[in-house]
Amino acid sequence: MNLERVTFGFFILLALTLNFVFVVGDIDNYRHHSVWILTIAILVNLIATGLKLGDRTQVGALLLAASLVADLLLISARIVWIVTNPEGGPGPSAEDMVTIVSLGIGALVANIVSAVILIGDTLMSRR
Amino acid sequence: MAASELDRVTMVVLRYMRRPFFALVLVYAIGIIGMALIPGRDADGNVEYMSLFHAFYFFTYTATTTGFGEIPGAFTDEQRLWAIFCLYTGVIAWFYAIGSTIRLLQNPHFTHVLNERNFASTVKRISEPFFIICGFGDTGSLLARGLSDHNFAGVVVDADPERIKALALRDYTVKMPGLCADASVPQYLVDAGVTHPNCRAVVVLNSDEDTNLQIAVMAKYLNPDIRVVCRSTSLRHEEHLRELKGVTVIDPFEIFGQLLSMAITTPKLHNLNSWLVRAHGVKLGQALQVPKGDWILCGYGRMGQWFRKYMANHGIYPSIIDPNVDLNEHIGSEMIIQAYADRKTLQEAGIEEVAGVVAGTDNDSNNLGILLNTEALNQKAFTIVRQNNHDNQIVFDAANVDLVLQSSLTTARRILKFLISPLIQTLIDYLNDQDQRLTDDLIQRLQNTVGDQIPHLWRVNLCKREAAAATELLNDGIPATLLDLTRNPLDRQRTLDCVPLMMQREGECIMLPSDWQRIQLGDEIVYCGTERSEQLLLATLNNPYTLKFLVSGIDPPRGYFFNWLDQRLNRSKSAAAVES
Structure with a gap:
């Protein structure tokens, strides 16, 4: 067991699960989606991206790319939330909520790709 | 070059298609002008001329036998008369044109020019x-x-x-x-x-x-x-x-002689060589045992002379049977029989007692006949046969022969070896000069790694393009050995299924380098192993983390953060060590 690999895997899987936690629920109902979870998911995603920086293998490059995609989509979702629900409003309308959650689902796909690559690479090396 | 080729094609097309083209143009012109000049009548009975465009339209569907009918209105009898003329001339002109095209396509000169052009452009690409x-x-x-x-x-x-x-x-x-x-x-x-x-x-x-x-x-x-x-x-x-x-x-015959010589003196090397060139049915470690003693050589042409020369080098002086041999030519002390190698002459040469027979005439049926006689008269004799025609492969496979030498096959293999891995011949020559034990060791190693699989030879150049990670490692001054490269990424204690055969460094050639040989930038290494091991080796040479793990046994940290953490931990550890 390698502490480095544990940390690395932890953040990647946490990013994936938090993303899922945010996305799950009715797509147009803001009460099913927590803006707090979205913000934490963005934070964890950014940390995961940071850990991936500097890996010089092909797999490392792919992991980084997937992570950047997830960041981009989640941050976009957060921006849409801010724009459509300024200061203390009741929450975004159903149409806006659909956009936000769709972006979240896009990020989820990128995170799934990331996790699959990580698992595949680990299984391949079998050390 | 392409322009002149194109010109030749265009020229042939023009020469062939000129007349049919003019014929078509002429027939079309007459038909269309005629149709436009002949008065027709509209539905109300007024005189009306067909426009040139309509005439062309009419002629087009008539001459090509499509026949849409009388468009735009019903024709008058004069028009119909002209339509009949148009139909026949047009169809004939088209048949003529199509016939000419087909003749052009079948013209051998044209097809040759076209093939040559296609060939040249394929090669260029x-x-x-x-x-x-x-x-x-x-x-x-x-x-x-x-x-x-x-x-x-x-x-x-x-x-x-x-x-x-x-x-x-x-x-x-x-x-x-x-x-x-x-x-x-x-x-x-x-x-x-x-x-x-x-x-x-x-x-x-x-x-x-x-x-x-x-x-x-x-x-x-x-x-x-x-x-x-x-x-x-x-x-x-x-x-x-x-x-x-x-x-x-x-020279195929010289190669025959060399192979035979190798089979007699260094059977294991001969076995290794045949295995490396993927000779049919050869298994590593199962060498031929060519007996020394009296031999009979049937056929003393160009190949026979090379055979005799190489056999004489090993103290074997075969009895020669050949109908065209010159008896006056002093060859040596051996017996020369100027006759065809049939049962009688073979017995005369003492077939019952000999150790081996070479059926080396340039006629496959003669060679097979000699084989049959040998089998009947002396079953223990070692037989070497020359196969002249590749089509007779099945018969020679079926015959009970110890060694078949086939001109086209040996030549092709030698050329292939020269083109693809010229160093292999150098290795074989080197092993030939060295002690027998070296060959034995190599065969043992290859048996352990490649075993019964098809041997695969490849070459690795330790340069940035082919081995990025290895170049980086060497530039950092980390020492690595040949063994490190071939360690198995799944289990560092094992190695991949390949053996480095030789190494080229600054024009010098290191034969059978040891596992502990240090590697340097620009080294070229020739490996023999399985195709799978080549892929794994190439992956190792281009993955800095795998390579570092193989060299040091420690998984290096990946990414900037873990690198930084690793260095910090190391520093504090060494600081703690200094304090205590």
Whole structure:
């Protein structure tokens, strides 16, 4: 067991699960989606991206790319939330909520790709 | 070059199509003008002329026998009369034109020019290294098959159209365009890509020695840097060829002699060599045991003379049976019988007592006859037979022979070895000069790694393009050995299924380098192993983390953050060590 690999895997899987936690629920109902979870998911995603920086293998490059995609989509979702629900409003309308959650689902796909690559690479090396 | 080719094609097309084209234009012109001039009537009975466009439209569907009917209105009788004329002349003109086109397509000159053009443009588009094969007989086709098996493209030129047709039916995995032409014409050599930057070598295998010499010389003139491999069995031509720089002469009979010599003196090396060239049915470690003693050599032509020469080097003086041998020619102390090798003459030569028989005439049925007699008279004799015709393979496979030497096959293998891995022959020659134990060790290692699988040879250059991670490692000054490279990424204690055969460093060649040999930038290493091990090795050489793990046994940290953390931890650890 390698502490480095544990940390690395932890953040990647946490990013994936938090993303899922945010996305799950009715797509147009803001009460099913927590803006707090979205913000934490963005934070964890950014940390995961940071850990991936500097890996010089092909797999490392792919992991980084997937992570950047997830960041981009989640941050976009957060921006849409801010724009459509300024200061203390009741929450975004159903149409806006659909956009936000769709972006979240896009990020989820990128995170799934990331996790699959990580698992595949680990299984391949079998050390 | 392409422009002139295009001009030739255009010229032939123009010459053939000029008359039918004019005939069509004329018939169309007459028909259309006539139709436009003949008065028609509209529905109300007023005189109305057909416009030129409508006349053209009418003529087009009439002449091509489509026949939409009378458009735009019903015709008058005068118009119908003219329509009949139009129909017949138009159809005849079209038949004439189509017939001419078909004749043009069947014209052998035209097809040849077209083939040549297609061939030249196909060759020009080849983006990987390729070899030109002039002469697609037995040897040529075996060589093409060998190149295809090693994923090398080839270009074939042969004057015999049947052979080029046969080429088109082969299932090569690589590009193998063929042209039916006389390769001694320089234009065709250029078409075949002799000046192409990716052309690695020209292999000349025609049956005519003069043509071969001509092609070799011409190829050298067209591209002085090109390597030329030329088959030759005539001393006169060989002398000419050896004068040329970069020309390798392959004499099948001499190769036979060498192989036989190797089989007699160093059977294990012979076994290793046959295994490396993937000879059919050869298993590593099962060497032939060629007995010394009295031998009979049937057939004393060019090959027989080489045989005798090499056998004499090992103190074997065979009795010679050949109908054309010159009795006055003093060869040695051996018995010479000037006759065909039948039962009687074989008995005369003492077949019952001999250790071995070489059936080396240039006639397969004679050779098979000698084999039958030998089997009947002396079952214990070691038999070596020369197979002349590749088509007789099945018979020779069925015959109970110890060693079959086939001219086309041995030549093709030797050329292939020379083209793809020229260093292997150097290795074989080196092993031949060294102690027998070295060969035994190598065979043992290869048996342990490759075993019963097909041997695969490849070459690795420790440069940035082929081995990025290794280059980086060496630039950082981290020492690594050959063993480190071939460690198995799944289990560091084991190695991949491959053996480094030799190493080239700054022009010098290190044969069978030891596992502890340090590697340097720019080293070239030739490996023998399995295809899978090549992939794994290449992956290792390009993955800095795997390589570092293999060299040090420690998984290096990945990414900037973990790198930083690792360095910090190390620093605090060493600081703690200093304090205590």
